[in-house]
Amino acid sequence: MSAGARLRALLAQEDCLVTPGIYDALSARIAEHAGFSALAISGFGVEAALLGKPDIGLLTLSELVDQARRIAAAVDVPVTCDGETGFGGVHNIARLVHELEAAGIAGVQIEDQTSPKRCPALEGRAVVALDEQLARLKAALAARRDPDFLVIARSDADILSFDELVLRCNRYLAAGADMAMPICFAVDGRPITDFDADGQMEVYERLARAIDGPVKGVLIPQGYTAADMGRIGYRLMGLAGGPIEASVNALHAALAELRRSGSEAAYRAAHPPAFPAPGGIMKLLGLPGYLDFERRMSGEED
Numbered sequence: 426m427s428a429g430a431r432l433r434a435l436l437a438q439e440d441c442l443v444t445p446g447i448y449d450a451l452s453a454r455i456a457e458h459a460g461f462s463a464l465a466i467s468g469f470g471v472e473a474a475l476l477g478k479p480d481i482g483l484l485t486l487s488e489l490v491d492q493a494r495r496i497a498a499a500v501d502v503p504v505t506c507d508g509e510t511g512f513g514g515v516h517n518i519a520r521l522v523h524e525l526e527a528a529g530i531a532g533v534q535i536e537d538q539t540s541p542k543r544c545p546a547l548e549g550r551a552v553v554a555l556d557e558q559l560a561r562l563k564a565a566l567a568a569r570r571d572p573d574f575l576v577i578a579r580s581d582a583d584i585l586s587f588d589e590l591v592l593r594c595n596r597y598l599a600a601g602a603d604m605a606m607p608i609c610f611a612v613d614g615r616p617i618t619d620f621d622a623d624g625q626m627e628v629y630e631r632l633a634r635a636i637d638g639p640v641k642g643v644l645i646p647q648g649y650t651a652a653d654m655g656r657i658g659y660r661l662m663g664l665a666g667g668p669i670e671a672s673v674n675a676l677h678a679a680l681a682e683l684r685r686s687g688s689e690a691a692y693r694a695a696h697p698p699a700f701p702a703p704g705g706i707m708k709l710l711g712l713p714g715y716l717d718f719e720r721r722m723s724g725e726e727d
Contacts, residue, residue, distance in 0.1 A: 428531035429573030432503035435463055436639075441655025446665030448474040449492065450499035451710075456668065457500045458709055463531070464500065466493055467665035468507035469544055474669065482541025486512040490524045497529035505575065505663070508533040510540045511561050518561055519568035522576075532575025534606055534641075534663075535561050537582065537593065545610045550584050555593060559600050566601045577641055578602035583611045591635040598638035604661065606641040607632055622646035626657065633658030 426434075435442055444463045447453045448470025456464050469480040471492050476483060493506050506525055511518035518535065525533055536542060537558035539551045552558075558578075565576045578597035582590040594605035610617055612628055620628060625646040633640050634657075641661040642654050651662050675696070682692040700706045 427571050427573050428497070428503045428529055429571050429575055432463055432505070432531040432575060433573055435503070436660060439655075441651050441659055441662060443651045443662045443664065444505060445668050446470055446663060447496065447504075448669055450495045452668055452672065453496045453500045453504070454710055457502055461502065463502050464496075464504045465663040465665065466496060466504060466506040466530075467669065468509050469665055470669040471507075473673075480544035481547070482509065482543060484509065486517065486521055486524075490521070490528055493525055493530050494528035503531035504529075505532040505534065505577070506530045507665070508535050508565075510538055510542050511535050511565070513540075515560055515564035518564040522565050522568040522574070523570070526569065526571055526574055530574075532577060532603070533565065534577035534579045535565055536579035536606075536608075537561075545581060545583075545608045550581050552581050552584065555596060558593070559596065562597055562600050562602055575603045576601070577604045577606050579606035579608065579641075581608045583607070583609050587613050587632075591632065594636045594640075595638075598636070602638075604639040604641050605636050606643070606663070607636065608643065617644075622648050626653070629654070629659075630657040 442463055443461065444465035445456050445461055446467030446469070447456050447464050448467050452470070453464055468484060468489070471489060472478050472480050472484045475488060475492055489506070489509070493504070497504050508521055508525070511521055522533060537552045539553055543550055558580075562576065562578055569576065578594070580590055580593040580597065582593045590607050590609065594607050598605050609628060609632060612620070617625055617628065626649060629642065629646075639660040640658060641663055642659040643663055643665065645651060645654055645662065645664070654662055679689070679692045683689055698705065700709050
């Protein structure tokens with residue numbers, strides 16, 4: 426069964442599938458060990474982890490595919506990938522789909538921002554004309570060799586209006602996209618953060634009900650859960666920022682304490698490691714299986 430088919434089976438089984446945003450093979454292994462049944466490669470995370478750069482469209486197609494290949498090879502669960510704007514014209518998008526399929530990826534999301542794109546948390550986003558995004562999606566759909574490979578259509582048209590965001594998502598689904606991914610950082614010119622948690626949920630529910638097909642969400646208001654998002658109509662939640670936020674803040678705190686005190690003891694005492702280095706981490710990464718393979722290959726069990 427292909428990665429795409431396995432992902433579709435999970436979507437059919439669960440009311441709302443949660444895919445944490447991973448960015449390298451290590452974060453993927455940790456997420457799999459934590460029990461997630463599917464993962465999502467975060468373009469923001471890869472740009473930060475691989476390049477040490479902000480999410481402003483500096484990542485290239487080949488860099489993303491190489492990272493995706495390593496991630497897919499490291500885990501046994503299906504993985505989707507943030508395909509940014511597709512890295513060019515329709516030929517580039519077709520190449521992206523071919524290479525992600527070959528890398529073992531289950532699906533790709535293509536957004537309607539102009540290139541170079543930028544994180545939706547930043548000012549200065551712009552979107553292409555509707556017809557240009559429809560051409561991007563047409564190229565992605567035509568390029569896939571596996572019909573189960575998911576093509577997710579992301580729209581940043583929240584910068585225009587709520588109605589335009591809904592219209593575009595519905596047009597993308599009508600054109601054949603498997604799922605719509607509306608970015609909703611703004612509501613008719615108001616930042617979503619102007620609304621309290623209940624107000625945000627009302628906006629997200631209104632959005633999901635207005636979209637004629639499966640919807641992927643990206644934010645869960647404080648005090649709510651993925652199950653709550655499922656109840657208001659979201660089939661998939663791609664939580665891109667959480668894992669790298671946890672990694673960056675934990676690493677920064679540990680290194681700041683080491684620099685301040687000259688010792689790791691205080692940080693370790695305050696945050697006892699569940700997977701101490703090196704042995705605990707290597708065990709998490711499957712060391713016992715490697716050692717068992719060595720023994721069998723050397724004939725020690727004969």
